[in-house]
Amino acid sequence: MSQVKAIIGLGNPGADYEATRHNAGAWLVEAVARRTGGELRPDRKFLGLYARVQFEGQAIHLLNPTTFMNRSGGAVSALCQFYKIAPDELMVAHDELDLAPGTARFKTGGGHGGHNGLRDIISALGNEPGYHRLRIGIGHPGDAKQVTHYVLGRPGKTEHAAIEDAIDECLATLPLALCGDWAKAMNRLHSFKSA
Secondary structure, eight states: OOOOOOOEEOOSSSSSTSSSSSGGHHHHHHHHHHHHHHEEEGGGGGGGEEEEEETTTEEEEEEEESSGGGGGHHHHHHHHHHHHHHHOOOEEEETTTTTTTTTTEESSSOOOTOOOHHHHHHTTSSSSSTTEEEEEOOOOSGGGHHHHHHHTTTOOHHHHHHHHHHHHHHHHHHHHHHHTTTHHHHHHHHHHHOO
C-alpha cells in the first residue's frame, strides 16, 4: 500500500458555509494545519487553500478546494498533476451521512454514495477508485428530502463537540495511516465513539 502524500478536505467556500456539516472534511484539514503549525493559504493554481506541512516527520500536501463542493475535482486534479501524486497517494476527508456524529472511518475506493464532492473527484481522476477516504460522521436527518438542508445546516453544540472529538481521534490515527499501517489505523479509529 503506497504512502499518502496529500490530504484534501471537502467543503464549500465562504463564511456562510464554514460552520456547516458539509464542511467537516475541511475542518479536518484545518486541524492538521493547526497541529503542524502550517498555514493554509490561497493558491490559484490549486483552486484552493494550500499548505505543505511536516506531519509526524512526513511531508504532506494539504488542500481545501475553494470551489463549490460539486466542483472539487478540478482542485484535486491540479494538485495531483503538479506534484505527480497518484490516486492511491491521496486521502480525501469528507462528511458522511451514514455515520453518527462522533465517529469516523477510513475507507479505500468505493463509489461516491451520492456525495457530490466525491462524484466530481472520481470523474476528475478518470474514475480511478484507489484513493483513500476519511469519512467523518455527521448523522442523517432521517428523510432523504431533508438531506440538502441538513448538510448545509450548522450542527448543535453537542453534535459539534462530538464531530470535533472524532476529528481529534482522526489526527491521533493519521500517523498510522500515513505510513501505510492501515489495519492498525482502522482498528483504532473504527473502535472510537465520542462520549
